[in-house]
Structures are given as C-alpha cells and as structure tokens.
Amino acid sequence: MAGKTFYDFKPLDKAGNEVDLAKFQGKVVLVVNTASKCGFTPQYGGLEKLYKDFRGKYNDDFEILGFPCNQFGSQEPGSNDDIQSFCQVNYGVSFPIMSKIDVNGDSASPLYTWLKDQKSGLLGLKRIKWNFEKFLIGRDGLVVDRWASTAKPEALEKPILEALAKKAPVAPTATTDAPAAEPAATATA
Template identity: 50%
Template sequence: MTVYSYSAKTIQGEEISLEKFSGKVLLIVNTASKCGFTPQYKELQQLYDEYYERGFEVLGFPCNQFGGQEPGTEEDIAEFCEMNYGVTFPMFAKVDVNGENAHPLFKYLKKEAKGVLSSETIKWNFTKFLVDRNGKVVKRFASNVSPMKIKEDIEKLLGAN
C-alpha cells in the first residue's frame, strides 16, 4: 500500500486517484479556516511555489473535527484560501481524519506515521504528513511545526531526483 492506493474528492467535487501525484514528494495536511494555525496556509503556499517545479505538491484536506474550525462549504473554503492566502495547491473536499468515518487515506497516514507516544490519533488541525516519491509516508509533523521548518526534509526527498 502507498498513498497512491487512495482516491479523494477535490474541493470542486471531482473524485481523483492520488496516483495522479505519483513520483512527486507530497505534504498532506489537514486544514481549517478558523484555527490559530490557519496562517500556516501562507507558508504551505510558499513551499509549494518554491518546490513545485522540482516535483513537490501540497495537498490540503479541510477538516471540521477540531473545535468546529472549518464550518464552511467547500465553496466557502476554496474562496477563503484563495482570497486570504493565495492558495493554488490542490485542495480537497472536507474530510474526517479521526473516528470511524475517517477518510481511508488518513487512516493509512496515521498508521504509517504515528504521533506522540505512538498515538495514531490526529490531535489538531495542520498535522502534516511528508510522503516520498514512491508514495511512502516518511514523517509526521505536529500542528505547531511551521511548514518552513520542514524545508530540509523536503529538500532531502527532492534531492533524490
């Protein structure tokens, strides 16, 4: 199994296979528009802009499971991200990341890269999963880790070009 084994609905409502991102380094993030970490969208976009040409993608998955901080519709979320942070990286439809209704991709990510004390549970918005060019989960980063602090890890994976 790899992340390419999964599909997800884009924020525009189109079901796509993550196979579309095969051969790329991915940063998969559960996002929210009304969170203290929401300004991380800016750094995520900066990383995307800086590394896209080298085969890097950020995949944003809005989630309303933490304090109801993503209450809007997909249209609201897309507009918010574009207007406030100039987001151009792929955004997906709202998903659950924990519980029995968790999206299968997030069940896989959590199993492959456990959090603190080997917990599979995602604790909050903006948990980040770094995936190599072969679709394997390499590392998990907590919400409070600035996307810019992940640059070195991204560059190592991109360097294997």
C-alpha cells in the same frame, strides 16, 4: 492495509470528484489537514510559500494537498466553496484544497487512516491531534515523516529537499527483469 501506498487512494476534490492519487507517482507530496478558523490558519501562507518555492525549483516534482476538516473545535464550518474562497482571498493558495473530510473516528477518510497507520504522532498516538498536522510522502508513495500542528511550514524545507533528492523508483520492465545474457564463447586457436 498492508502493501498499500499513497497512490492507492482516491479522495474527493473540492467539487466532489475522485482524484486518483496515482497521478502523483514519483513526486514528493505534503498532506495537511486544514481549517479556516484555527490559530494555525496563518500556516496557509507558509504552505503557499513552500509550494511556490519548491514548484519553482523542482517543477511539478512537489505537491501540497490540503484536506479541510471540521473535527477540531468546529474550526472549518464552511462549505467546500466557502473554504476555497477563503484560502484564495486570504492567502492566495494555489495548491489543491480537497473536499472536507474527517481525519479521525469511524468516518475517517481511508487515506488518513492509512497515513496514521504509516506514521504515529507524538507519544506513539495514531490519531490526529489538531488542524495542520503534516505528512510528507516520498517518491515511493510511503510516508517519510509526520509533524504536529506546531511545526511551521518553513521548518519542513530540509526534509522536503531530502525527499526531493531521492530518485523516483523505476518500475520493473521486461528488459530489466530478464537474466543477463551469457557472454559469447571465444574461439581459441
């Protein structure tokens, strides 16, 4: 998967439709695998606060994407509709909660396979250890950092601010790729 970026993936939304992550190009994105019946589930509240705070200050330059997963203690047993309802009713979640996925194993989402290849976890392990692991994607579409489930959302404020402070890369254009014009010769008397 060399040469790929976050923008090369098309995971499914809550309705099962592909979401072209290229639409987030130039933005900072926090990706979190979530679950509704986990000891870390209250982090939804902290994630929503981050989302509202940063969206308020930086408009749509910041996004959070939640990816429900039932691979850890069967802590996300519901349907996509059940998950959406739970998140909205209990935590007022307004950031996108995507379709339920696997993050480890043979049926792992290609996005999560790429994320884990980009940034290893604790002790260099690639696999996701539990619900609410977090990946920060920079404006260039590459993984900036990864945090374990125990990292509270408020602890991510500084790295998010640092990622937001970096300018989005500019795509080359015909004018920027052209060699500089030679200065005109000046006439001498």
